[in-house]
Amino acid sequence: MKLKLALAGAGLFGEEHLRVMSRMADVEIAGIADVNAKAAESAAQRYGALDWGTDIIAQLDRRKTDGLIIATPGQTHVPIAKQALERGIPVLVEKPMAMTAAEAATLVEREALSQAFILPGHVLRFSKPHRLIADIVGSGGIGRLLSLTARRYRDDSHALRYPDIDPIMMTMIHDIDLALWMAGAPVHEVLALRNPAHEQRAQTVVTARDRNGAAWTLATAWTFALDAAPPDRLEIVGERGGIDFETGAYLRQYGAKVREIDLAREEPDDPLYTEVAYFADRIRSGRPPETVTAKDAHAGLLIAEAALASLSQGGIVKLPG
Ligand SMILES: NC(=O)c1ccc[n+]([C@@H]2O[C@H](COP(=O)([O-])OP(=O)(O)OC[C@H]3O[C@@H](n4cnc5c(N)ncnc54)[C@H](O)[C@@H]3O)[C@@H](O)[C@H]2O)c1
Known part of the structure; x- marks a missing residue:
């Protein structure tokens, strides 16, 4: 029997989820809900959804649904979930799973009381080259981690399209999750700087030190012209080597083992497909997710929140624990 998946939020990223679901032979689009009725109806027609409407909860109550993808704005994630x-x-639940760490904690509690599970949409956990990097670091391939540097630059239309969500919560949350995953340690202290200050169309640089002493430098900018943002990069230095990675271009490992993977010659990475397939697989098997969990998303939100506090009050913010 086909798995019945529903979607809340038929916006730009909801469309990506629909494209992915429509490629899955064992998945049926049970329903699409969007507060914008036209968006819901048009998506339902294009993807052959069985139902559509403006209220996702009413839809869940009237139509059998095996799983729900939440691709609405961040402020609505927790109540719908x-x-x-x-x-x-x-x-x-698309990232950010919640708008505050406290909200995320309540979701973790609700998950514990429910038969169902939460898969946070930290899509890079499902990316092949990122998984290889995590394996190299996790298996000690470059020795103890000394530093991790990531950049994720986007075009300045983001500043207009997402006026209600900080670039740290929208874009840098990916790198915070990557750093937590790769470094495997919570953060001790955070300093965030933004230029121009108090603007969405700005560059934000966050420096953090984790509890193992590794230094993180994460940069996000919503300043580039459309289609002119430089590619995402990740650089990791360990005590016995390092890794350089550029999305779609290369993955280089230095140290006892030296290698270079030309990513342009590899099968294209399809992390969103892998993520949704994993979601479907976990629903079918009844096993909760392990690749990334609501607790991981909560840990990332604690760091994001500390970075926001550093921006608003200035200076270094220490995290408890
Ligand atoms: N994983 C990624 O790489 C990635 C990339 C982009 C966006 N996202 C996430 O996806 C989500 C959606 O982003 P987007 O770019 O598609 O935004 P968008 O504004 O294009 O779409 C959001 C849609 O949700 C609808 N909506 C708002 N409140 C709703 C509600 N209560 N119920 C049903 N529909 C509602 C809006 O009408 C809109 O159509 C965000 O959480 C964003 O952070 C993730």
Whole structure:
């Protein structure tokens, strides 16, 4: 029997999820809900959804749904996810899972009380080259981690399209999650700088030190012209080597083992497909996610929140623990 997946939020990224679901032979699009009725109806027609409407909860109550993908704005993630969990429906919640760490903690609690699970949409956990980097670091291939530097630059339309969400919560949350995953340690202290200050169309640089002493430097900019942002990069230095990575271009390992992978010659990475397939697989098997969990998303939000506090009050913010 086909798995019945529903979607809340038929915007830009909801469309990406629909494209992915429509490529899966064992998945049926049970319903699409968007507060913008036209967006929901048009997406339902294009993707042959069984149902559509403006209220996702009403839809969950009237139509059998095996899983829900939440691709609405961040402010709505927690209330929708809670309602789905209460109905025993597993959720794939786009990032940021919640707008505050406290909200994320309540979601973790609700998940513990529910038959269902949460898969946070930290899509890079499902990316092949990122998984290889995590394996190299995790297996000690470059020795103890000394530093991790990541950049993720986007065009300045983001500043207009997402006026209600900080670039740290929207874009840098990917790198915070990557750093937590690769470094495997929570953060001790954070300093965030933004230029121009108090603007969305700005560059933000966050420096953090984790509890193993590794230094993180994460940079996000929503300043580039459309289609003119430089590619995402990740650089990791260990005590016995390092890794350089550029999305779609190369992955280089230095140290006892030296290698270079020309990513342009590899099969294209399809992390969103892998993420949704994993969601479907976990629903079918009834096993909760391990690749990334609501607790991981909560840990990332604690760091994001500390970075936001550093921006607003200035100076270094120490995290408890
Ligand atoms: N994983 C990634 O790389 C990635 C990339 C882009 C966006 N996202 C995430 O996806 C989500 C959506 O982003 P987007 O760029 O598609 O935004 P968008 O504004 O294009 O789309 C959001 C849609 O949600 C609808 N909506 C708002 N409130 C709703 C509600 N309560 N119920 C149903 N629909 C509602 C809006 O009408 C809109 O159509 C965000 O959480 C964003 O952070 C993730």
